[in-house]
Structure formats: structure tokens, C-alpha cells
Amino acid sequence: MLNEMVFRSEDVPAADRLDYWTERVGQTHAPVRMRSDHAHDFRATQRELDLGAVSVWPATFQQLVIQRTPKLIRQSDPELYHVCLVVGGTGIADWDGHDATYRPSDLHINDSSTPWEIRTGPDPVTVVGIEVPKALLPLPRAMAGRTPPRRVPSGEGIGALLAQFLTQLSADTTPYQPSDGPRLGTVLTDLVAALFAHTLEAGNTLPTETHQRTLILRIKHFIHExxxxxxxxxxxxxxxxxxxxxxxxxxxxxxxxxxxxxxxxxxxxxxxxxxxxxxxxxxxxxxxxxxxxxxxxxxxxxxxxxxxxxxxxxxxxxxxxxxxxxxx
Missing domain, CATH: 1.10.10.60 (Homeodomain-like)
Structure with missing residues (x-):
């Protein structure tokens, strides 16, 4: 099976659990601030799958307010794109005066270089998150500075392919060897790049190799169905x-x-x-x-x-x- 680590807030004393979780998210994505109505006994679990330079982390956590502030960005910016499949629960994200509501099956996208705030609903939230270094995405210079939409439905097209890939991968890692991790990371990177290009209506600017790999994934899914x-x-x-x-x-x-x-x-x-x-x-x-x-x-x-x-x-x-x- 793939190499993975498991983190549970219950592994530390109740009074330290929210701070522990804040530190975990800071190491997985980027440094953030957090507060919660359950700060006295915060409950959360996370698995982190090793796909080489790319990481995937299924997680479930209680109500949170998460902030990525300008000060935190100045202090540390790992230059990552974050894509998150919402499996259960809801949330509202604010950035640059805009907001978006996230529900199950939505894909949520943000950027470690941009300030944002996310407020989850009262029920526990379950997500499958991805962290992709910006330097790995095969996007052309013409797309530099253009921000993908913060919310993308996963009911069809490339969004559906990405959601199905994440769902299957996170559900069972036993069919894979640790050496498969970097190869799966490459597939995931291509899917994220194709999703970004598609949502920016710039799919024709993707490199030919990425187009072909994405098309093969679509064809294999079609065959399976x-x-x-x-x-x-x-x-x-x-x-x-x-x-x-x-x-x-x-x-x-x-x-x-x-x-x-x-x-x-x-x-x-x-x-x-x-x-x-x-x-x-x-x-x-x-x-x-x-x-x-x-x-x-x-x-x-x-x-x-x-x-x-x-x-x-x-x-x-x-x-x-x-x-x-x-x-x-």
C-alpha cells in the first residue's frame, strides 16, 4: 500500500487539540490561524498519502474558522495550490471581498499566496485535500496571474474525473505500492492542470503531453462505465x-x-x-x-x-x- 501517516487530535490532551490541529494544517498546506466553538475538546482526524511532491489528505474535523492572513503569507509561503473535494458538511470562503459556499461534491480551490478565510458549518466536515506545488503544474506563462475559480462542481467533465480519482484513491490504498506514489502524483498534477485550464477557458494552451494523458484518463473512465x-x-x-x-x-x-x-x-x-x-x-x-x-x-x-x-x-x-x- 501507499506510504501514509495518520493524525488524530485525540492523540494529545483536550486543551491542546486545536493548537495541534492548527500546526498540522500549517505543515500540510501553509501556516494558518484557527478558532472553533469546540476549542475545549476539538476532534479531527487526517490521513496524509505520500505521492512524491504532491500530497493527498483525507480529513474529518469539527466546526472551524480558518484564516490565511497577509502576515502569515509574508512569514511563509510554500507556493502551493490547494484543491479540496468536499465529501460532507458545508463551508463559506471569503477572499478579496468575494465569497463562495461549498457543499458536498464541490471542489474548493485556493492559493497559499492569497489571503482567505473559511468558515465551516456546525456539522463535522469531511474533505479530501490536495497540495500541488505551483512549479509542478504544466501551465503556460500566458496563464500566469490568472486565478482559477474558487468553487468548481464535480458532477461532470474534468471535475468529475478528479473527484472520482480522489474518491477511489482515498478509499483504498492497498492495491498500490509505495513506488506508485510519484506516478499517481503525476496523474493528479495533470488532472489539476487540466481542470485549471478548462475553467479558465484556456485548455488549448496546455502542453500536448498533458492533453494526451488527460484524454487517456477520460477514455479509460468511459471504458469502465x-x-x-x-x-x-x-x-x-x-x-x-x-x-x-x-x-x-x-x-x-x-x-x-x-x-x-x-x-x-x-x-x-x-x-x-x-x-x-x-x-x-x-x-x-x-x-x-x-x-x-x-x-x-x-x-x-x-x-x-x-x-x-x-x-x-x-x-x-x-x-x-x-x-x-x-x-x-
């Missing part, structure tokens, strides 16, 4: 993304598999998970295969054996530890 469709094919995918089939194949030249192979691997993996699900033990294997786009049972059995070295029936029995008399 349409695995059940037996008509899913490179031609169908290319048409849905307004690109040629040949360009789609070129995009996947640097990936671990061709487009068709990537679809097949994802379908096989989805079917494999269903075969190990006790709740689906009575579902015929051919039905599971059809659910994931394999219209011919024989094709599914052949592909499954090639991928996992065992027929799907035997794999299911081994995974669920069925007694021998249940074999069909």
Missing part, C-alpha cells in the same frame, strides 16, 4: 471522444496493453470479482460473463483460462471453497 456493452470497441470509443481510431491506438501505445486488450482485461477482472462474491454464488457463470460483455460463454472461458491459468468454474470453487458435491 461501458464494460457491460458488448458493442464496446475501439471504433465506438473513438467516435464517442471525437477522435480517429488510429489516434486512439497511438494514445495507447505507451500503456500496458492495446485498447482491445485493455477492455478485455478490465472485463475479465470484473467477472473475476463477481465469481468470488458469495452473494452471486448461484448466478450462472454464463450470466456473469454476459454481464461483462462476453456474449459467448466459450470465448469467456478461453480468455479467463489464458489470463488466470484456470477455468472460471474452478476459480469460483477455489475462491468460495465450495464442497465438491456442489460441482456442476
Amino acid at each position: 461501458h464494460l457491460h456493452d458488448p458493442c464496446l470497441s475501439p471504433g465506438h470509443i473513438a467516435a464517442a471522444h471525437h477522435i480517429s481510431t488510429s489516434y486512439l491506438h497511438r494514445l495507447f501505445q505507451g500503456e500496458e496493453a492495446t485498447v482491445a486488450a485493455w477492455i478485455r482485461l478490465r472485463r475479465l477482472d470484473a467477472a473475476r470479482r463477481d465469481l468470488t462474491d458469495p452473494a452471486l454464488h448461484s448466478t450462472p457463470i454464463r450470466a456473469i460473463a454476459a454481464r461483462w460483455g462476453f456474449t459467448r460463454a466459450a470465448d469467456f472461458t478461453r480468455a479467463f483460462r489464458t489470463a488466470y491459468g484456470i477455468p472460471p468454474k474452478d476459480y469460483r470453487h477455489q475462491a468460495l471453497d465450495f464442497p465438491k458435491w456442489t460441482h456442476r
